[in-house]
Amino acid sequence: MSAGDSPQSRLAAPLALLWRKHYGTILERVAVLEHAVDGLRLDSAISSSEQLLVESAAHKLAGTLGTFGSPRGSEIAGHIERLFSPDMVVDEQVIIQAGPLISELRAVVLGLALAYDSTTT
Amino acid sequence: MKRILIVDDEDDIREILRMSLEMLAGWEVLEAHTGVEAISIALHAQPDAILLDMMMPGMDGIAVFEQLQGSADTRNIPVILLTAKTQPADRRRFSHLGLSAVVSKPFDPVALPGTIADLLGWNSAAQRPA
Numbered sequence: 001m002s003a004g005d006s007p008q009s010r011l012a013a014p015l016a017l018l019w020r021k022h023y024g025t026i027l028e029r030v031a032v033l034e035h036a037v038d039g040l041r042l043d044s045a046i047s048s049s050e051q052l053l054v055e056s057a058a059h060k061l062a063g064t065l066g067t068f069g070s071p072r073g074s075e076i077a078g079h080i081e082r083l084f085s086p087d088m089v090v091d092e093q094v095i096i097q098a099g100p101l102i103s104e105l106r107a108v109v110l111g112l113a114l115a116y117d118s119t120t121t
Numbered sequence: 122m123k124r125i126l127i128v129d130d131e132d133d134i135r136e137i138l139r140m141s142l143e144m145l146a147g148w149e150v151l152e153a154h155t156g157v158e159a160i161s162i163a164l165h166a167q168p169d170a171i172l173l174d175m176m177m178p179g180m181d182g183i184a185v186f187e188q189l190q191g192s193a194d195t196r197n198i199p200v201i202l203l204t205a206k207t208q209p210a211d212r213r214r215f216s217h218l219g220l221s222a223v224v225s226k227p228f229d230p231v232a233l234p235g236t237i238a239d240l241l242g243w244n245s246a247a248q249r250p251a
Contacts, residue, residue, distance in 0.1 A: 007145050007231045014140050015230065022133040059176065063205045064133055066227025074227045078205065 016119035019068055023113060026064065030109055032057040033080060033102045040095045054084040065108065069115070073108040076101050123243060124149040124166065128159040128185065129174040129203065137230050138172065146234035156180030160188050163195045170221070170241055175204035186218060199241050203228070 058081035065073030153159035199221035
């Protein structure tokens, strides 16, 4: 088997196609997190339904980003998921922790997009 | 050729699973995006294994597994739970259920076919299709 025939190289182009197909959804999930924290900064309260929405968006990002090649993205998203789990009280401390994590998450996603843009399909 | 049913409500994950298992292992892949659909397909298609997401709206992975266990027609199909819930408490809970294995999300699509083959004793199956 030549280097170009490795499992990694065989999946590279199809994985890039899937990334491009689902990139919009991934950005939407990041936006859900950003929107929630922006709202919390304004009035320090979150409804239980929005908290569930944020937890779900973070959970999906945690499952997806590492599979697309960013373990750090999954790690950050998993941390955010735990901050917004239903048994957590979302308070000032959560807002302080979540803000930088979500900023880093967006940077990770944009970095992945750049990496996939350079993948030949 | 092995036939594997993948069950996940997220399109991106299902598509990555299909790509990985078809391209690297040459397995036949069936898809379900809900627990109800999974049980129906399992019953009729009798896959060699089921890769089952834990967190799905409606019927979650555990409920699907319990239903599969409750039927003589599906209880012998190996089930691998796919989950991002990897805290020790979660692991303890899963270990009592009788699952064939648990695979963590996120997963490496390059390594996944070999992992599944190892877990299920299909060691010669994770090869490039002829």
